[in-house]
Every structure is written in structure tokens, then in C-alpha cells.
Amino acid sequence: MTAFSSPRPFVYADHRLACSGVDLAALAEEFGTPLYIYSADAIRERAGMLQAEFATTPHTLCYAVKANSSLAILRMLAGLGCGFDIVSGGELERVRRSSPAALRAVVFSGVGKQTWEIDAALHSEILLFNVESEAELEVLSQRASLAGKTARIALRVNPDVFAETHPYISTGLREHKFGIAIERARQVYRHAATLPGIEPAGVSVHIGSQIRSVEPFAQALQRVRSLVEELRADGLSIRYVDGGGGFGIEYGSQTFDAAASIAAYAAAIRTVIQGLDVHLLLEPGRFLVAQAGALLTRVLYTKQNGAKHFVITDAAMNDLIRPALYQAHHEILPVQEPSPETPGIVVDVVGPVCESGDFFARDRTLPELRAGDLAALLDAGAYGLSLASHYNTRVNPAEVLIDQGQVRLIRRRETLDDLFAPELF
Ligand code: LLP
Numbered sequence: 535m536t537a538f539s540s541p542r543p544f545v546y547a548d549h550r551l552a553c554s555g556v557d558l559a560a561l562a563e564e565f566g567t568p569l570y571i572y573s574a575d576a577i578r579e580r581a582g583m584l585q586a587e588f589a590t591t592p593h594t595l596c597y598a599v600k601a602n603s604s605l606a607i608l609r610m611l612a613g614l615g616c617g618f619d620i621v622s623g624g625e626l627e628r629v630r631r632s633s634p635a636a637l638r639a640v641v642f643s644g645v646g647k648q649t650w651e652i653d654a655a656l657h658s659e660i661l662l663f664n665v666e667s668e669a670e671l672e673v674l675s676q677r678a679s680l681a682g683k684t685a686r687i688a689l690r691v692n693p694d695v696f697a698e699t700h701p702y703i704s705t706g707l708r709e710h711k712f713g714i715a716i717e718r719a720r721q722v723y724r725h726a727a728t729l730p731g732i733e734p735a736g737v738s739v740h741i742g743s744q745i746r747s748v749e750p751f752a753q754a755l756q757r758v759r760s761l762v763e764e765l766r767a768d769g770l771s772i773r774y775v776d777g778g779g780g781f782g783i784e785y786g787s788q789t790f791d792a793a794a795s796i797a798a799y800a801a802a803i804r805t806v807i808q809g810l811d812v813h814l815l816l817e818p819g820r821f822l823v824a825q826a827g828a829l830l831t832r833v834l835y836t837k838q839n840g841a842k843h844f845v846i847t848d849a850a851m852n853d854l855i856r857p858a859l860y861q862a863h864h865e866i867l868p869v870q871e872p873s874p875e876t877p878g879i880v881v882d883v884v885g886p887v888c889e890s891g892d893f894f895a896r897d898r899t900l901p902e903l904r905a906g907d908l909a910a911l912l913d914a915g916a917y918g919l920s921l922a923s924h925y926n927t928r929v930n931p932a933e934v935l936i937d938q939g940q941v942r943l944i945r946r947r948e949t950l951d952d953l954f955a956p957e958l959f
Pocket of ligand 1: 619744779856917
């Protein structure tokens with residue numbers, strides 16, 4: 535074991551990087567690279583941590599499907615008692631195919647729900663629609679009436695709370711497209727209560743993603759609490775508070791204490807909702823799956839341009855776009871453990887895609903990597919494959935899930951035929 539062992543399931547054993555005792559080099563042999571590798575044990579552990587924190591609070595963890603939408607992972611999370619937060623008809627279909635019984639525990643968020651998606655969710659008898667505009671409320675009322683259904687709704691309120699995170703993934707300020715301004719919410723609820731097919735049942739909030747301090751969550755929920763009290767005074771039966779997702783991890787840290795960190799988050803939430811008598815919904819994504827995953831890649835070439843050293847890998851920005859899109863930091867570990875004497879060199883780790891933005895690390899000191907070596911990009915379990923594209927006509931990687939030492943291929947590598955199948959020419 536090295537200092538890298540915590541908080542991740544990827545640790546050195548006999549000088550080779552392994553996941554639950556499975557040698558990553560052997561996985562590369564069997565399945566090829568680039569390859570997404572997830573530890574089922576690590577996902578279970580994170581879900582268990584959160585569930586334990588809320589053991590005495592009526593709650594449902596509605597895992598945010600967008601973080602990692604592999605059917606096998608959804609099925610596993612449903613088996614652990616999770617519901618799901620979805621944002622499209624496609625994600626609804628993922629829940630149906632992986633774990634149909636969990637449809638009853640689905641919350642449907644998103645600013646642009648289409649009628650076919652609303653209809654599919656109504657027929658699936660999902661738990662809650664998180665409505666993000668007054669216009670959507672009207673459409674939902676019409677679709678529900680037509681279908682002879684009643685849609686339980688929460689308004690997703692925009693609490694105007696600042697959360698320190700990357701601007702692309704901050705959502706809780708008035709300037710953002712998300713939700714309904716909290717000052718207007720009471721009025722909109724009053725109107726909602728008069729609409730056919732609509733049953734106001736909750737209040738929801740989501741302020742952004744990769745948020746590392748607990749105060750913004752507490753602030754936002756405090757505002758939600760006041761609103762719930764007002765709505766109840768107006769005679770509405772509000773039973774659900776959906777606190778959204780967004781709790782972050784520490785990408786760069788080798789000592790991130792997930793348990794202590796989530797305990798602080800949970801304590802803040804419990805304090806704010808204490809005595810409110812609601813069923814708490816949370817929509818964690820990243821916290822559950824990010825650190826359980828790695829993207830395994832092989833070095834194709836190395837080269838030097840002037841003073842700069844480049845390591846060119848077979849994975850690229852189309853496989854993992856976080857560094858390019860958010861300047862995100864992902865730790866990179868050679869699969870062959872470097873000896874402590876190995877000198878580090880300052881390199882850019884880049885993919886083969888024809889963009890300068892196609893990098894995994896810039897000016898990072900790493901142990902020397904040579905052509906043919908394997909390396910793991912850590913913390914790639916969330917927003918990795920789910921954000922992948924086919925840019926440069928590259929097939930998406932395969933995915934394996936390691937469960938107590940057992941390796942299971944949960945998505946085969948795409949073929950070029952898969953890519954060309956929809957095209958007409
Ligand atoms: N609920 C809603 C309504 C959301 O929009 C999101 C994420 C979540 C829950 C889950 O948030 P989490 O617990 O995973 O932070 N691609 C970016 C992250 C985008 C997050 C979008 N919404 C990244 O790679 O950092």
C-alpha cells in the first residue's frame with residue numbers, strides 16, 4: 535500500500551496498481567485500453583456512508599444518473615435502496631431497463647422537459663417532478679390531465695446562494711437558468727394548487743456540483759425550510775424536501791476523508807430540517823461514484839518539443855473531458871509502481887485528438903512514463919464515460935466492474951460499425 539490507497543480503491547500490490555486485488559495490467563491485456571474500471575465495493579461503501587448518516591431521518595438517496603449511467607451500476611445502486619434523479623427520457627429508460635421497481639423512487643429534474651419525456655414519466659408513476667418554470671408547470675398539468683394522472687411536483691427553487699465551484703457547474707444563483715426564484719415560489723405554488731393534474735408535494739433545490747463546503751447547502755436548505763413552513767400555512771401538504779446533489783470530493787488529495795467530510799454535510803442538513811417532518815430526498819452523483827473509478831490508458835509515444843515533454847496516451851478528451859472542460863485535476867498513477875528513487879519529470883499528458891485542449895495534465899511532475907507503459911487517471915468514475923463523445927470518430931472505451939475481486943465486463947468496447955450504424959449516405 536502507498537499513500538495513494540486512501541480514499542480510492544486503486545492501490546499498489548506487489549508494485550502493480552490493483553483494484554480489489556485485480557491487477558490493472560491484466561485488465562489491460564484482457565480488455566484493451568482505454569478502459570474504465572470501477573470498484574463496486576467502493577460505490578457500496580460511499581452509499582453506505584451516506585445512508586448511515588441519515589439512518590434516523592426518513593430519506594431516499596436519488597442517485598444522479600448523469601454522473602455515471604451504466605446500467606450495471608444503476609442496478610447495483612437500486613439494490614442498495616437508492617432511487618434516481620433523472621434529467622431526460624433517456625435516463626428514465628435507463629432506470630426502467632436496469633431496475634424497473636425503482637421507477638417509483640425517481641425524481642425528474644431539468645429545465646427543458648419535452649412532452650414525450652413528461653408522458654413517459656407520468657406513465658412510469660415516478661415519485662416527483664422537479665418543475666423548473668411556470669411554463670413547464672402548465673405543460674405538465676395538461677399532459678397529466680390528458681393521461682388521467684396526477685403529477686406530484688416540487689418546484690425547484692433557486693435560492694440565490696453562492697457556492698464556490700467551477701462557474702460551469704454552479705447553478706444556485708439568480709443569473710443561472712435553473713429553477714424558479716425563491717421569492718416567487720409561494721405565488722407559483724398557490725397557482726399550482728389550482729391546476730388540474732398537479733399535486734404540490736415537495737420543495738427542491740440544487741445549487742451546483744463539486745461543492746466542498748457545507749455552508750451553502752445549509753443556507754439553501756434554510757431558505758427551503760422557511761418556504762415549506764409558508765406553504766403549509768397556505769394549506770399545502772408538503773411532504774418532501776429534495777436537497778439536490780453537489781457534494782464534492784478532493785481530486786488532488788491523497789488523504790481526503792470521505793466519511794468525515796460527508797458526516798459534516800449530513801449533520802448540517804439534519805440540523806436545518808430537524809423537526810420539519812419531511813421525507814428528505816438527496817441527489818448525490820459524484821460523491822458515490824467518482825473515486826470508485828479510473829480510466830486506464832496506455833502510453834503511445836513520448837516526445838519533446840523544445841523544453842516541453844509530452845506523454846501521448848491512447849485515451850483522449852473524448853473519453854474523459856473534465857480536464858479540458860473544467861481544468862479539472864485528475865491524479866495520474868503509473869500502473870508499474872515507480873521506485874522512490876525514480877526522478878520525476880515535468881510533462882504534459884495529452885491524448886491523440888486534434889485539439890490543444892486535449893490534455894489530462896499540464897506541467898505535472900510525474901515518474902517517467904515510456905511508450906507501452908500503462909497509467910491510471912483516477913477519480914474518473916463520475917462524469918467520465920457519461921460525458922464521452924465520439925469526436926475524431928473514436929469509439930468509446932469498454933467498462934469493467936470489479937466486485938469483491940470478480941471482474942465483470944459491463945460495457946463492451948464500441949466498434950466502428952456501432953458508430954456508423956445510424957448514418958445514411
Ligand atoms: N441533481 C441535479 C439536478 C444536478 O443537476 C446534478 C448535477 C446532480 C444532482 C448531481 O450532482 P453531483 O452530486 O454529482 O455533484 N460534468 C460536471 C458536473 C455537472 C453536474 C451537473 N449536475 C463535472 O464533471 O464536474
